[in-house]
Amino acid sequence: MNLLRKILFPFAILYGIITSIRNFLFDKGILKSYSFDLPVIAVGNLSVGGTGKTPQIEYLIRLLADKYKVATLSRGYKRQSEGFILAQASSNAAILGDEPFQFFQKFKNIQVAVDANRKNGIEQLLSLPENPEVILLDDAFQHRKVKAGFYILLTSYGDLYSDDFMLPTGNLRESRSGAKRANVIIVTKCPFNLSQEKQDDIRNRLKVSANQELYFTFIAYDNFIYGENRKINVNEIQEAAKLLVAGIAKPEPFFAYLQDTNDVCLSFPDHYNFTDKDILEIKNLAQNNIIITTEKDYVRLQGSLPSEQLFYLPIQSSFIMGSDNFDQNILNYVGTSTRNR
Structure with missing residues (x-):
């Protein structure tokens, strides 16, 4: 910490009191909750x-x-x-x-x-x-x-x-x-x-x-990374030069799963809206290498980066x-x- x-x-104590009062009012029905059929x-x-x-x-x-x-x-x-x-x-x-x-x-x-x-x-x-x-x-x-x-x-x-x-x-x-x-x-x-x-x-x-x-x-983690028109087995790109990009809360496991010694990792805040400057930085760092990102970031980066370079790695619980x-x-x-x- x-x-x-x-x-x-002290503000944490105050915030805790406020949220506890709110929950109490909902629990007692003083504040209305709505159920659906x-x-x-x-x-x-x-x-x-x-x-x-x-x-x-x-x-x-x-x-x-x-x-x-x-x-x-x-x-x-x-x-x-x-x-x-x-x-x-x-x-x-x-x-x-x-x-x-x-x-x-x-x-x-x-x-x-x-x-x-x-x-x-x-x-x-x-x-x-x-x-x-x-x-x-x-x-x-x-x-x-x-x-x-x-x-x-x-x-x-x-x-x-x-x-x-x-x-x-x-x-x-x-x-x-x-x-x-x-x-x-x-x-x-x-x-x-x-x-x-x-x-x-x-x-x-x-x-x-x-x-x-x-x-x-x-x-x-999936065994494949996916692009717009093709997929590649993770084993095939493990040692290949690549740029890893993540805009999620805790990207360390994502990087650890894919990263090789010389790979570059680029981290952004969670739910990050990529700017034109960010896109240019990603292109410059990647050069002609593949770019792998999370599935959540892919939906925001798709269309801004070359489709033949951009891939994502799916995950499941x-x-x-x-x-x-x-x-x-x-x-x-x-x-x-x-x-x-």
Whole structure:
């Protein structure tokens, strides 16, 4: 923790009091929460950024989209638009935000929408002629105006919410006690060989209650990098000269997976909007070598860099154990809620 964050500790206490009062008012019904007559699954975290919400949403899409009409609803962080927008052929990352646009490009059989007001966003989706049967709320754990039917809380293995502090001293958006709203807690970005002893230790540190389920996942990197017209096996480019570009919260694992001794790594802030100056710098550093970026950055860089040079590395969220049980719990919730409509 740096000196400035320590100095701001009194503000962290004040922020914690404010968010606790807000949650109390929602819990007691003094502030109104709205429920909807269809399955709504909220995926979020207690901290700011970097817990792997996008791969977890994609996991749920793969699980549900062949069985139900699925819609995702996101805020559309840093998008250059306002209000409710339903993704369509003319949409791009600037209009939707990078992560929703990634969903839209990747999954053709779902609806993708953005709206900072989740209640209005759900109402707009339900008013469509082809309305969804399931809605996945992206980064909506603190959006208490909508009461989801199922909450999935994510926390990173290297940055557990139990070890964190309130903003601005730490990275917590609300008190650790907010975790009690979760049906499922997932510790993300774990070592793939995390021991049972370490899992038990984390369970105790997180103080998981008897009515909650705890899972551990790791990031599984694809065996190929993908460009506009071709894909290349990662093994073929491991020792080749390349430029690695990432505008994500914690890029170190991405770099470590691909980097060779002489590769150049270029890091930008999360959800970064690349400027013309940045594009020129990337071109100059890359020369004629390939450029590999994250899938989220690719949707913003596509069209600004030569297509024959630009590639991305997909990732997926994989469960260390218990994936069948997790899947069945989600399917049971959605199936029961759908039948009860």
